[in-house]
Amino acid sequence: MAVSAVDQITSFLRVHLGPETAAVFLYISKNSKSPLQMIMQQFRLPSEKVSFFPAENLAHSSSLRLLKYFEKSSPSLAFETMSTNNQVLQMVQQCLTLLLTHDLLILSRRKDSAIEYSINWAQVRVLNRAPAFLCLTRTQLGHAAELVIEELLYSGRLGLLACLATVAKRLAEEDEASSSAAAAPAAVDPGLRALNAFASLLELRFIQRRGSVVPPLPVADNSGCGSGGRLEDDDEFEDDDVIGSSKIYRVEKPFAPLSRAEREAALRHIRESLGPAVKLSNESLEPPAKRPRVAAETTSVADARRPEEAAQEFSANAQQLRFRWRDSILTRAAASVLGAQASRVLAAMLDIVDERVRLGHAQSAESEVLAHADIVAQLAASAAGDARSGLDQHLSSLAEDGFIERQSGAAGGQFRILFRRAIFSLTRQSVAAVIRQRLGDKAVRVFNALSEEPNLTQAELESHVLIGGRDCKELLYRLLVDGFVHCAELSRAADFMNPRPNTAYYLFHVNLEQTTRKLLLNMHAYQDRLLTRRLAEVATNRRLLDKRQRVKELLKNLDAQISAADSAGNSDASAELSEQRAQAAQLLTPPEREQLETLKQSRTALRAGELLLEENIFLYELFLEFASQHN
């Protein structure tokens, strides 16, 4: 795992869940399979005061710094303020609960029945990929869906009501800030948009129902908000001092659609949380007497965060996000090579495969056979009905380029999507693009020649690629040094003990798997550099960003005061406040504005670069997955 991934997660945890949770996460990441006693040993009250890693400045991310638990100046953690180890124990338990909520921990039982905690690195990877997943969701399903996924990814698990309330609030704030605030309420109802987006995500399996990490609260039977699921294994966790005793629930139907009662309860909650300031559409509501009773508050950490939540929660389905990302990559590649119509045909075929997976079919290197009639029906059902014209030609083009394979010609034909072959082809093209960028077009010739005909000598290669001896030699050696091609030595002499260059054949070949592994490491390093640069720019311009934030808040306050004065009819005060506002707006000088604009442009470019690299990393990981399955 790249160091930057741990840095990012630690920073995320520190911001969202507190430095204590981040410290516990960091300790477990360095000491896998740690039982509670070991974790307590780390954070119990020592004889002398110690302070933990600094909260700020990620400009220099290094494992050495992360391992330093003694720093000169840092804010103290809550552990230091506790007077007894029992309080420390409770705090550690709370931290472990929060990490479990985010699926960042894996529990295992030792032989002596102690529960051990390890980091779920797959989930760490999912959280690191959150920006890419959000971009994918926004592209496919819109902004409201993106906000839902964002809330669920960064909160781990959320109840329906809490999630929708937060998303609706954000949508309402955005509507208010944008020029479309004057639109008709029914068209911009944030609550309905959030609910519809949530329902779509559930239907497409982007999100799933999950059981609660803590025991379900005793709620009224007519709550209509779903049950907490059944207990998976009652005998698994018995020790009350272990987090495992909270009994993690599993839901039988994780993708069951929202019931009518759930929808109504959600809209009612949104209306209550947003207040009368935001106009909402009038959904049919039950009489007040039938409202669900609010659950009693408890001292549990999880309940304190979501006091009115039902037992069942929702979380993002990382596996479906990955599959959709893979499908997005394939359709974009088809669009760039074959055009938009062929891309829509491929997208329709991928939707059929996705639907069959929902029905229980497994994902594999090749899809099941898809009939021509099914593809026509799917195109008719989707918005890509115009792609039916010339369907056979598009299918032939897709087959020629290796995206699909024609199984038989009966009844219009039967087809199969070749995931493995398409990913292999895309990976090879991606590697060739990297070579072209670094070493030029002629190096691509050499690479492709060795990919198609391995084990060539330099002389044979020169005649294949039509490059002069000296140039070919230089390109070949540079490709060798960078790890794009590999060399095997075949001795001509009988004396194999003392090979010499003039008594051996050197055969060059391409090992795409090995090359991809090396490029994957490089891509992680490049991503680390872009992230470091972005954070450094923020740190460098922190003073200016803080100033902008203060000016923004000041202007917001003045705007509120002006509105209040206008409402009260106090024109003098309104004029005076307007003048103050104009002066406040000048607090940011033009050079500072220009610097902020440059900073914004730079951060946007760096983020875009990180996303591009993340996509390449994902492609290479898919390739290596398929390659390892083949091996």
Add this chain to the structure above:
Amino acid sequence: MSTATVKPDPGDIQTRLLNLAGQLPAGINQAALRSHLSDLPMDRIIQCINQLTQSGKLEVLQTANRELLWRLRDASADRRLDGLDTKEVMVYEQLRAFGNKGASAQQLQSRSAMPQREIGKCLNSLEAKKLVKTVRPVGHAKKKIFMLFELEPDASLQAGTFFSGEGFDQEFVDVLCQQCTLYLRRKAEAAATPAATTSASATLEEVQQFIGQSRVSTVALSLDDIRRVLRALTLEGVVETRPGPYAGAGSSCLYRLARSQLPASGDFGAVRVPCVSCPVAPDCRIGGEISPIGCVYLTDWAKGQF
């Protein structure tokens, strides 16, 4: 070797030798002489063999294990070898065996066990009589290969269309690549839908015709030469091939501009990030002298100037 019609003359050594040579078309070696002509003294036999060789009725050969053979000379044999001495004939026959690949002086010496100086004298004599010629193989300007005068050197020795006096002509090959790309681009632009139709593709003959008309080459380019150029462009990703239903003579596929070269195509991949092609990427360290924090490439890229 055709069998000569010889009138048998039992009393004549030469006749007996000729008869024996007729019976052994592969040639007479010393063992055959001892077995068939055991009643005759060896010095008389050798004397007669020399007379027959000089008269052109027998020719002397040397096998791979340096054993001498005498065989009947073909009636239609090259009369140009008349007047050559034995050693010259031996060298000539050795070169005939090497065919159009030729042989160097060292190879002839290892075959014939003659001293280097003798071989050199024979080769000079044969060259002067225009029976043998010298060829310089491509890539080895200082090496001399000898072969029979009337033979064409093998392709491995020849420089080829893409070679000039100074070796491989990269500039010429690049010009040919540009012309092929230009022709295919024109075809793609002229087609209604460049990505899909056959009209955007071209056969090998069409490309050859275009190259011939463009007069970029002073020598005529064969189909094989054009195929090699298009193959190089295919490896570069500029051109792609498709199976052709209407194949012309000598070609079995169609060539067209790769879809990635078309203007409407999108971009995919992280190659736009400057770190991918940065020349000092291996030395870049966070906190080091070369660091992403002060990187000018990233600064220019963020401003859109990369």
